[in-house]
Amino acid sequence: MLFSVFGLLFFNFPAFSLDKKSMYAYSNPVSYGDSGVLAYCHSKHGPDGKILLDPYLEPFFENMRDLTVLDAGCGAGPWSLRAAQKGAFVHGVDIQPQMIERAKQLLVEHGLEQKAFFELGDILELHFPEHYFDKVMSINVICNLPLPRKGLSKQNALLTHFNELHRVLKKNGQVMVSGPASLGVVxxxxxxxxxxxxxxxxxxxxxxxxxxxxxxxxxxxxxxxxxxxxxxxxxxxxxxxxxxxxxxxxxxxxxxxxxxxxxxxYYPEEYCVKNLELAGFKILKIERPTLSNTKYDPAMASDLGEEYKNTHPFVIINAYKA
Ligand SMILES: C[S@@+](CC[C@H](N)C(=O)[O-])C[C@H]1O[C@@H](n2cnc3c(N)ncnc32)[C@H](O)[C@@H]1O
Structure with a gap:
């Protein structure tokens, strides 16, 4: 209660009560382990992600001032930070406690802790009300689904995730989903x-x-x-x-x-697109960056083999709630 009032007065965040039932609804949550979390934070999106992913996510963060944004599967918070830097109020949700702690720390380090609220939770079962967010993002999270949960079959995990994003998003609000691609290429x-x-x-x-x-x-x-x-x-x-x-x-x-x-x-691009559409989203654009079509100077790619010229390690899908 105290936190709710505090949240409303000082942080402009409605502090939703953490419903015990949904907090414990997930079993066997994904875990990278402490060393995995550290390694993930250290490598960020890797030398290829730096060139073939991160610049393609950037346009989503334009004109974000005062928007309310969901970072679903926020990890250690790099994109929550970006949204906060652009003036948005961010809710980051992740199922791994170590990630949430790191995300909080990151925002504190940048003096932006008032702009973001992080919580441990399951993005397949969000507790936010309908039409709450102006924008929602799911960056490299779909490949982590489904969790081995009772009552949730492999087939519907992605749709469950997209249905939840659709439910909490305002009409005409934008969603950005990115995931790994070209999984058959070493x-x-x-x-x-x-x-x-x-x-x-x-x-x-x-x-x-x-x-x-x-x-x-x-x-x-x-x-x-x-x-x-x-x-x-x-x-x-x-x-x-x-x-x-x-x-x-x-x-x-x-x-x-x-x-x-x-x-x-494993979820191929067509399957993601189909499920985004089933959830009610309209696709705006799909990007498949390779070293041949990158916005960055390929000379920066000293650690990337020749095959990156024609292979897209990531796909970035932008859509909106019609
Ligand atoms: C590859 S990381 C990406 C993190 C962050 N979005 C980024 O781009 O750096 C995937 C994250 O999704 C989280 N995750 C996986 N399944 C989840 C679920 N059901 N609910 C909440 N978070 C989940 C993991 O804990 C992990 O932090």
Missing amino acids: LTNGKKSREAIINDIKQSVIHVNVQNDRGIIHHINQIKNVQRATFVVRNEKLILIENEKDLMVGEKIWRKIPGLVVPNF
């Missing part, structure tokens, strides 16, 4: 030939004990000269994916990304 750092790198990977994962997640993570982490690669466990073997068509929608995958290895779920 993206290298260009220091060795692609063929040699792929060969090294195949040799190194052949003996991995797939019963043990730690073992999988440890082995994939040892792989050198790779920025991003995708693996699945099939017939008790860890397999490198070289063609996206070999993946099934919603399938559990292991991703090597800059700085760490994470378990993810």
